[in-house]
Every structure is written in C-alpha cells, then in structure tokens.
Amino acid sequence: PYHTHAVTTDYRISRKVLGVGINGKVVECEHRGTGEKYALKVLRDVPKARREVDLHYMASGHVNIVRVVDVYENSYNNVQCLLVVMENMKGGELFNRIQERGQQAFTEREAAAIMYEICSAVAHLHRMAIAHRDLKPENLLYAECGKLGEARVLLSTFYTLPEGQANSVKYAYQRAYISREQGERGEARVLLSTLYKLSKGLPLSDKLACQRAVTKTDIARLKLTDFGFAKRTDESEPQGLNTACFTPYYCAPEVLGAEKYDKSCDLWSIGVIMYILLCGYPPFFSAHGQPMSPGMKAKIKSGQYTFPAPEWDCVSEAAKDLIMKLLKTDPSERYTIEQTMDHKWITHYQKVPDTPLFTSSILCDQREQWGEMQDEMEKTLASMRVGTDNM
C-alpha cells in the first residue's frame, strides 16, 4: 500500500547526493511539514526494485535496520518509479567513523559491541526468512554522531565505581532506555544530562575519565541498508528454479538447499567484517596491501587466511574462534546466525577485553587500498550469489 501521490507534495528533494546503490541513487530530502531531513532512494519500478523495497519495508522496524519512513509509486518523465524515504543516517559509514578516530584506540570490546548490532540485524532478517546477500562495510551506516553510544561508554566507566553512585546511574540509564519513544535523540539527551550531573559529584579523576569518555567515543546506533540483493529464503516466493518447466522434486538436494546457502552468504560477510574490525585489513589480502595477485584469488577460493602478528597477538582466542567458524569455505559447515548470537564473544560482548587494537591506525595507513578491498568483497559476494539465483 504505497503512496501514489507525488513525493514532492510531502518532501522537498535536495541536490545533495548521499550515495549510489545497486538499484538507485540516494539523495537528501526534507519533510515540508517538520523540516526533518531524510534520505530518498529513487528506483525504476522494475521487479528487482519492487523486491528490494518490499523486503526492506518488511524488515524495517528493527533498531539495527535503516527505517523506511514512506514509499511512493510515482511516474517521473513517463517512467514508473519507486521512491523510498528513509531515516537519515548522518553518522556515515562504519569504517569512516573508526578511521576518523585516529589517536584514540579502537578496542576489542567496541568491536564486539558493533558485531552484536550487525548480528542482531541479520538475526532479524533470517528469522523473517530474508537473506540480505550484500552485507558489506559501505552498507553499514551510523544513525548520527551518537550521544547514546558515548553515554553507553560513560556508563560502563561508571560500572567500575563504588556501588553507591553507580546505582543511580544505572537507574538513569534504564529510565532513559524505557523512554525509548522519545527516539534516540531524546533518550541520549536525558541520559547524558543525568550522567553529566552525576559525574559532577565524582572525585576529580573519575569525573575527568567520564568526561573524556563522552568527548572521545562517538558510537551511535549502527544500521544495515541496501536490500538490492535481498531475497526470501522460504518456498513462498517463486524462485527461478520453481518455474513451470522445472519441477522441484527432481532437482538435486544442494540446489534446494538454496535457502540455507543464501543465509550462509550473510554469515561469511559477518566474518569478513569482524576480521577487518579487529585488525584494519581484510582476511584475504596480504597484510600490507600488495595488489591482488592470482595467488590471492586462489587464497580467497580456498578460504586461506591467517592472524598475522603483531596486530593479532593482542586479540582474544574467543574472537579468533568465532572468525574461524564464520569463514568456513563450506557453507554447510559455516555457523548460522543463531549459533553466532549464542557465541560468548557476541552474547557477553560487555565482558570482552577492552584491549586497544591496531584497527584505526591501519585503516588510516591503508586508506588508498580501501576502495580495492571494497571491490574485492563485492566480486566475492557476487560470485556467492551466483550459487543460487542471480536474480
């Protein structure tokens, strides 16, 4: 039930391009009533785009999925278009934020908190029998240079305080979380003002530690976007192979396993993103950014990767254990999202060691290799998608 009246009735469309997706361009727009800024994705109304919008619309509503606010079916210069209005993710892409960190080290515990958000989004999709199939760093965006994340870090600082003060902070945190309907901004404001007040009463060292935590750590809510390759993994949606000419009961079992195979692509992506979060370079490249050699391609196929020193010497065994279960070359051996969510590095992410990593400095040093890494990940994802149907 999408709107059929003109999107320009409700929104003023700006020229500011926020990015280009698989099926369309993303520009900034402003709601004429509230003045609130949103992101608008413009797609030609073809079956592939229809599927993208329907699946994104279905999945929207989860805290780690970019929210779909409105969808319009408009004809534009005699071309049928779909226009998706989304919440504006002003914090930009995941790795840009970690790169910008520079001097303040990114820690293993922060990586685990980020992985928890990504896995929560994928668990939500897989529970709805949706495989995303294009899970890559540039599709992971931050809601805003968040106060909520800072407050969360600040709060974890408080947790180490003597019982007395910490209780009132925890209560403030819970109250702010309960007042979720104020949305992230309100919640963060309540939380931060409470935390600042409480930090006034602290001994100078704790107060400085807390205020430093707030200024330095700008983590917000991380969300997944771009459902351009998403597909249903249950039989309900007619797949290429179930067309009239092909009766499913005679096809090979591994083909019918497309349901599990599609989902396993998302878990491979999670493994690659987790590896990059913990060291700053991808698993299938040489650690020091040499260009792709034929040998590299063989390595990707064979799934050969290592945990090179010195970056990986400081990373916990639990983290390496989870990566090994996610980067299994054989999809049937690879962890499912349920197994991943049950892994102690994810469930107990607050207890993961707060060890500083090499990530932000290596991301900065290897900045020029970043585009090449994105291309390589895109090619590998494309080859994995061919496995089922390349619709």
Ligand SMILES: O=C(Nc1cc(-c2cc3c([nH]2)[C@]2(CCCNC2)CNC3=O)ccn1)c1cccc(C(F)(F)F)c1
């Ligand atoms: O990207 C921003 N806002 C945004 C963007 C999207 C978005 C949707 C899609 C994409 N972005 C990409 C762009 C190219 C990379 N892949 C993702 C392609 N496919 C999509 O479906 C959704 C909601 N808000 C933004 C807004 C203000 C400031 C900033 C920045 F941080 F850059 F200052 C970013």
